[in-house]
Amino acid sequence: MRFDDAPTGRPMRLSAYFLPLLKESPAEAQIVSHQLMLRAGMIRQSSAGIYSWLPLGHAVLRRVEQIVREEMNAAGCQEILMPAVQPADIWQESGRYEAYGREMLRFEDRHERAMLFGPTHEEVVTDIFRRCIRSYRDLPKNLYQIQWKFRDEIRPRFGVMRGREFLMKDNYSFDLDFEGAKRSYDNMFSAYLRTFKRMGLTAIPMRAESGAIGGSMSHEFQILASTGESEVFYDAAFEELDLLAPDLDVDTIQRYYAATDEQHLPDACPLPPERLRHGRGIEVGHIFYFGTKYSKPLGAAVTGPDGEDVFVEMGSYGIGVSRLVGAIIEAYHDDKGIIWPESVAPFDVALVNLRASDTGCAEVTGDLYAKLKTAGVDVLYDDRDESPGVKFATMDLIGIPWQVVIGPRGLKAGVVELKSRASGETEELSPEAVVDRLAG
RNA sequence: CGGAGCGUGGCGCAGCCUGGUAGCGCACUUGUCUGGGGGACAAGGGGUCGUGGGUUCAAAUCCCGCCGCUCCGACCA
Structure with a gap:
């Protein structure tokens, strides 16, 4: 066993990797992302x-988390870490201790002080x-x-999509004032x-209820x-719109109609029927x-330019x-498994040695592995002594974006195969050319 | 929380109705063969049948309680 092949702290040889795969989906998994997350270990x-x-x-x-972190930093936000376990008294101050209901996990510490596991952190941060x-x-x-939250949902479901404990x-x-707050809001928007x-996702911003946050x-x-989970209604324009186009400002986007079902009133909808689309949506951000909903009861005030608080x-x-x-995964999968967008993939490239027992194959694969690693490519090396079918099925299931297939057949002609998981397209290249392509 | 269902080896399931030796597929172990899409053969290992009680000569099976998980509804990132 070698541990020196893991600059990221992970073993990159599949024979050493903790990857408990399932051929069949457990009965409790109802939707495809849940099934695939279980099956793919x-x-x-x-x-x-x-x-x-x-x-x-x-x-x-971690990769998803890192993208979020980078974008928050780029937007001028500063990272902190607040406690997961909070005292109840600040919630009593804000008035939410009673309002929040049984979703909040409450308990006492040894001194019989009322505590809770944070479902959100407005009180703490205020x-x-x-x-x-x-x-x-x-x-x-x-x-x-970026912190684990706990909300004691009445009915958790859909795996990590609707868990009780979740990373948020x-x-x-x-x-200081509304204008500033609106700037902050639009900046986050x-x-x-x-x-x-x-992350490869198109998220449509929709007018929404503010719920318990208020x-x-x-x-x-x-x-x-x-x-x-929710029914959504939106302007057909969203299907064409590039939300990141430089000439498109936030106010303009916010004027396009899009609303969740609680907010959508068919009679009051400003859209002509031919432009109204409806479908189902996964809420990924809110x-x-x-305003002063928390600052007022908790007394979070500053002295203004005029000396007034x-x-x-x-x-x-x-x-x-x-x-x-x-x-x-809901957005990127097929009947064989997951198809990770490159930005969030657990590895960039998988090396599939079809014949682990063959010296030639092992040599070429080992060499590819070393070169890609040196070039900073995140590689998973399938060095298991398994049949080709098992290896292909494994890679398709776990969805690494690029597969390099090394087998005796190709090596006779001096080539290996580069396969895109997304398109399924395959290209025969020399090992050197593969390194150039993937390291470039 | 209201309604419904399910707990049998790691996973998927049968057996329960009609009580009497716990079974199948996958996975796992060993060996041989195989080798470009979950391969074949052979030999193995692994289960207090969720849990507690009750009925019975005898309970996976019948009855009651509890626990866990899932599905449908109302809440949420």
């Missing part, structure tokens, strides 16, 4: 709506803010974290469009998928402006990181 259920992430799933989760910030000159601020990116903006796009301005970001204007912004992993 990404997750295992611990209890209802609570999962362990195994190496392959964890790798994808508490931090009120104790640290005094002046309008410290505004605006936008803080985020949540951030919180603080501004466009950051979200960029974030989802990087507030007056709110958008949900929905990915269209037949297995989505942004809220809620004002409660800060706040917004909060969530992205379901663990849910996105499932959502991406």
